[in-house]
Amino acid sequence: MNNEELLLNKIKAALIKLNIEVEDNFIIIEAAKDKIHGDYASNIAMKLASKQKTNPRALAQQIIDSIDKEGLEKIEIAGPGFINFFMSNETLSNVIDLVLNTKDSFGTNEKINKTVNVEYVSANPTGDLHLGHARGAAIGDSITRILKKAGYNVIREYYVNDAGAQILHLGESLKARYFELYKKKYDLPEDGYQGEDIIEIAKQFKSKYGDKYLEESDENIEIFKDFGMEKELDKLKNDLDEFRVHFDVFSFETTIRKGSALDDLALKMKDYIYEEGGATYLATSKFVDDKDRVIIKSNGEATYFWPDIAYHLNKLSRNADLLIDVLGADHHGYINRMKSALMMNGYSKDSLEVELIQMVRIVKDGEEVKMSKRLGNAIKLRDLVQEVGIDAVRYFFVSRDAATHLDFDLELALSQSSSNPVFYAQYAYARMNNVLSLSTIPLNNKYNLLIDETEFSLMKSLSEYGKIIQDAANERAPYKICNYIQKLSGYVHEFYAKCRILDVNNVDLTGARLSLIKACSIVIKNALELIGVSAPEKM
RNA sequence: GUCCUUGUAGCUCAGUUGGAUAGAGCAACAGCCUUCUAAGCUGUGGGUCAGGCGUUCGAAUCGCCUCAAGGACACCA
Numbered sequence: 001m002n003n004e005e006l007l008l009n010k011i012k013a014a015l016i017k018l019n020i021e022v023e024d025n026f027i028i029i030e031a032a033k034d035k036i037h038g039d040y041a042s043n044i045a046m047k048l049a050s051k052q053k054t055n056p057r058a059l060a061q062q063i064i065d066s067i068d069k070e071g072l073e074k075i076e077i078a079g080p081g082f083i084n085f086f087m088s089n090e091t092l093s094n095v096i097d098l099v100l101n102t103k104d105s106f107g108t109n110e111k112i113n114k115t116v117n118v119e120y121v122s123a124n125p126t127g128d129l130h131l132g133h134a135r136g137a138a139i140g141d142s143i144t145r146i147l148k149k150a151g152y153n154v155i156r157e158y159y160v161n162d163a164g165a166q167i168l169h170l171g172e173s174l175k176a177r178y179f180e181l182y183k184k185k186y187d188l189p190e191d192g193y194q195g196e197d198i199i200e201i202a203k204q205f206k207s208k209y210g211d212k213y214l215e216e217s218d219e220n221i222e223i224f225k226d227f228g229m230e231k232e233l234d235k236l237k238n239d240l241d242e243f244r245v246h247f248d249v250f251s252f253e254t255t256i257r258k259g260s261a262l263d264d265l266a267l268k269m270k271d272y273i274y275e276e277g278g279a280t281y282l283a284t285s286k287f288v289d290d291k292d293r294v295i296i297k298s299n300g301e302a303t304y305f306w307p308d309i310a311y312h313l314n315k316l317s318r319n320a321d322l323l324i325d326v327l328g329a330d331h332h333g334y335i336n337r338m339k340s341a342l343m344m345n346g347y348s349k350d351s352l353e354v355e356l357i358q359m360v361r362i363v364k365d366g367e368e369v370k371m372s373k374r375l376g377n378a379i380k381l382r383d384l385v386q387e388v389g390i391d392a393v394r395y396f397f398v399s400r401d402a403a404t405h406l407d408f409d410l411e412l413a414l415s416q417s418s419s420n421p422v423f424y425a426q427y428a429y430a431r432m433n434n435v436l437s438l439s440t441i442p443l444n445n446k447y448n449l450l451i452d453e454t455e456f457s458l459m460k461s462l463s464e465y466g467k468i469i470q471d472a473a474n475e476r477a478p479y480k481i482c483n484y485i486q487k488l489s490g491y492v493h494e495f496y497a498k499c500r501i502l503d504v505n506n507v508d509l510t511g512a513r514l515s516l517i518k519a520c521s522i523v524i525k526n527a528l529e530l531i532g533v534s535a536p537e538k539m
Numbered sequence: 540g541u542c543c544u545u546g547u548a549g550c551u552c553a554g555u556u557g558g559a560u561a562g563a564g565c566a567a568c569a570g571c572c573u574u575c576u577a578a579g580c581u582g583u584g585g586g587u588c589a590g591g592c593g594u595u596c597g598a599a600u601c602g603c604c605u606c607a608a609g610g611a612c613a614c615c616a
Contacts, residue, residue: 055596333542
């Protein structure tokens with residue numbers, strides 16, 4: 001039990017004694033900003049005063065009178081009616097043993113019987129991942145790690161749109177490059193891909209098939225499509241793997257559309273489908289969309305929306321209680337459209353949640369760098385990782401709320417300067433690790449010797465970890481983990497600068513301090529893992 | 540025009556779901572290494588929380604209006 005929970009239970013018990021009933025989440029315990037106000041504070045008396053027809057300070061006094069004071073140094077009423085709690089040193093230090101005993105599972109919440117399917121990246125396998133994908137990958141992956149830590153069952157999923165025009169262009173582009181290798185001409189489509197990678201794949205195609213597919217006719221295009229996609233997808237998987245982003249399931253549009261799947265779906269949803277001007281519409285405006293959407297164009301082709309509905313239903317049918325899509329911010333209009341379609345099938349509006357990732361603007365020399373995937377001159381994830389390292393890229397991309405625009409300053413990212421906050425945290429970890437490895441003094445639990453202000457800051461900060469994970473999970477907000485890491489690392493550096501840890505003349509204090517920094521190193525490493533950043537033993 | 544996101548120190552951003560004197564980092568300035576890693580620490584300066592009105596014991600946070608920036612509003616993906 002952490003300090004907040006301890007106090008919450010105490011307040012709850014006191015309120016019951018006073019015959020006041022409240023919901024658990026009505027009671028708020030917050031860490032005091034100023035030491036004068038103790039360690040923790042609650043505004044419960046002020047929140048309840050008007051309901052109880054009394055004044056806040058009087059109610060606060062009543063609560064204090066009936067509260068169990070074990071583990072507390074003292075309790076005070078302050079200001080308009082705050083109750084300030086001063087914890088005993090022993091209570092504060094409990095967290096050290098808790099961390100040392102539970103190790104990596106510290107901060108893990110009890111299993112929640114809920115399965116969340118998180119879909120992210122889902123870039124078409126027609127080229128390399130660029131920075132926009134990278135932010136989605138970093139955030140999506142971190143969200144899955146945090147949700148798992150918070151106790152959810154998580155399915156990490158990638159959707160491949162392998163049935164559309166883009167893959168056809170890929171096949172044609174590959175075919176053109178393949179023909180080139182035999183000095184033959186095959187017209188590259190206008191929207192074809194020009195990247196170098198296609199030439200490379202063409203060579204692989206040649207070494208596998210030789211000159212077997214040199215006919216001009218379109219009949220063999222499937223061979224090129226499949227081959228190209230497989231190679232491109234392998235590349236994406238490799239890049240993502242290196243970026244520490246992994247998936248449990250890859251779903252393919254062609255599989256979703258197999259056989260009569262879409263026709264069956266149309267039959268099932270027929271009450272909401274109508275034709276107008278040659279096109280087929282879905283009446284999404286009957287639910288939460290502002291207008292109806294085309295699902296089959298007048299030329300007979302399905303829009304992307306239509307198989308996407310089948311896909312989302314497929315995900316839900318696979319034992320998922322909640323779907324989270326991590327998408328680019330340009331998909332804003334997509335949200336209510338898809339929610340409406342799911343509602344038509346009896347799911348609630350909240351069965352789908354979309355995390356929009358705002359654009360990454362790339363700035364160089366004070367000017368925005370535009371990129372184009374087709375022209376092959378985009379800044380690739382792979383290149384960036386090579387320049388600045390995986391840790392910096394991953395940290396940088398999740399360090400802010402997904403909904404805010406991110407200016408990625410190339411010079412800043414490419415220069416390995418100390419302004420990168422990831423070093424601050426890793427350095428804190430490496431320092432502690434270094435001390436632990438140098439010491440021959442055994443760890444002990446004489447925590448009553450830990451009385452420095454910086455030591456209490458560390459203990460309180462450790463105690464907060466579980467709540468931070470809960471918050472980050474509930475709000476799908478990895479940046480909250482970053483903020484926590486910065487705060488805890490800061491306390492570590494302060495402590496390190498102020499308190500000498502190793503002292504052969506004071507084995508008791510040294511042992512207690514070693515226990516404390518061991519606990520800190522466990523939590524920092526753990527928190528860094530949640531955002532996919534490594535914790536180096538040495539720097 | 541409608542909708543979404545954003546607006547906090549010179550810059551980049553936090554702000555614990557409405558709490559006490561609004562905080563970090565970078566940048567500037569002044570200090571701290573014969574002792575565990577100075578990629579660090581300590582201190583100083585820096586604010587009309589875009590603006591206005593409202594809600595209440597209490598607002599950066601909630602509501603309405605105005606202003607500004609970016610994005611979305613396809614038989615594109």
